[in-house]
Amino acid sequence: MVGRPDERLSACLERLVSSFDRERHRASDPVRFVHRYVSPADREVVGLVAALLAFGRVRSVSQSVERVLERLGPSPAATIERSTRAQLTRRLRGCRHRMWGAAEFAQVLSAAARLRRREGSLGRAFAQRWSASGGDLREAIARWADALRGRRPTRTLRSLVPDPRSGSACKRLLLYLRWMVRPDDGIDLGLWPLPPSILLVPLDTHVHRMARNLGLTRRATASWRTAEEVTDALRRIDSQDPVRFDFALCHLGVSRACRSRFEPTTCLPCALRPVCKHARRASDMDLVATPRLSRRSDRRR
Ligand code: SF4
Numbered sequence: 147m148v149g150r151p152d153e154r155l156s157a158c159l160e161r162l163v164s165s166f167d168r169e170r171h172r173a174s175d176p177v178r179f180v181h182r183y184v185s186p187a188d189r190e191v192v193g194l195v196a197a198l199l200a201f202g203r204v205r206s207v208s209q210s211v212e213r214v215l216e217r218l219g220p221s222p223a224a225t226i227e228r229s230t231r232a233q234l235t236r237r238l239r240g241c242r243h244r245m246w247g248a249a250e251f252a253q254v255l256s257a258a259a260r261l262r263r264r265e266g267s268l269g270r271a272f273a274q275r276w277s278a279s280g281g282d283l284r285e286a287i288a289r290w291a292d293a294l295r296g297r298r299p300t301r302t303l304r305s306l307v308p309d310p311r312s313g314s315a316c317k318r319l320l321l322y323l324r325w326m327v328r329p330d331d332g333i334d335l336g337l338w339p340l341p342p343s344i345l346l347v348p349l350d351t352h353v354h355r356m357a358r359n360l361g362l363t364r365r366a367t368a369s370w371r372t373a374e375e376v377t378d379a380l381r382r383i384d385s386q387d388p389v390r391f392d393f394a395l396c397h398l399g400v401s402r403a404c405r406s407r408f409e410p411t412t413c414l415p416c417a418l419r420p421v422c423k424h425a426r427r428a429s430d431m432d433l434v435a436t437p438r439l440s441r442r443s444d445r446r447r
Pocket residue numbers: 359403404405406407408409412413414416417418419422423424425
């Protein structure tokens with residue numbers, strides 16, 4: 147493939163996104179919980195639950211989100227609106243995900259209900275903080291997360307709702323923003339009044355690995371700074387919507403369609419092969435030619 151590096155990367159990412167089986171991958175993604183609901187109010191509340199719990203194995207995340215949503219009834223937004231924090235704690239008793247339990251979930255959900263009451267929606271509350279911080283995404287997330295944690299948060303609560311000021315990549319909060327802000331494309335929902343150009347990529351292990359495969363970053367840790375660097379690289383390809391590649395990149399790793407090492411079965415059909423460092427290395431070592439050679443030897447037989 148010829149062209150400048152950004153053009154090659156752009157062509158490969160476009161090919162990946164256009165050929166990606168979004169329906170199939172959505173079925174295993176926590177965003178599917180949000181799509182079960184119709185009203186924007188329920189969607190933003192369910193999105194908050196699903197995104198905050200999106201930490202760990204797919205199966206255990208699904209079970210935990212399912213359990214919390216069951217307890218919140220058919221309209222989670224209405225339930226949190228009419229419940230006190232103590233009532234929510236009782237309702238959510240027995241719900242647990244990793245180190246978080248009913249007390250943390252009830253705190254976040256009652257703070258979310260308060261924000262919705264005062265400012266109209268979680269989206270408006272976020273947009274207000276974004277403009278008050280002069281369009282500084284990190285500061286807007288920090289202020290919005292402060293409001294969800296409340297005063298004197300415990301360490302456990304601070305891990306459920308992280309603070310980007312600490313340098314954390316805040317993958318779950320950025321994932322939630324992606325769902326709420328990016329235009330409705332069957333995965334993301336386009337509910338909040340903000341431009342997708344402000345978003346940063348939610349950098350989990352899979353996206354971080356993919357970004358290193360593609361040379362979008364060389365940083366070894368998945369920090370806020372790394373998320374900025376990866377997003378800057380994607381912004382050169384799509385300045386208006388740089389995180390639109392996130393879903394496909396993430397699910398290549400989740401589904402193990404990419405093992406982040408050269409394997410003929412996964413790499414030969416991969417749309418990203420022309421810009422992937424593992425494929426380049428394999429090609430330098432002549433490994434990419436191996437299957438063709440074996441096909442030739444097959445023909446000879
Ligand atoms: S070429 Fe292979 S290692 Fe590289 S991104 Fe594709 S599947 Fe992953």
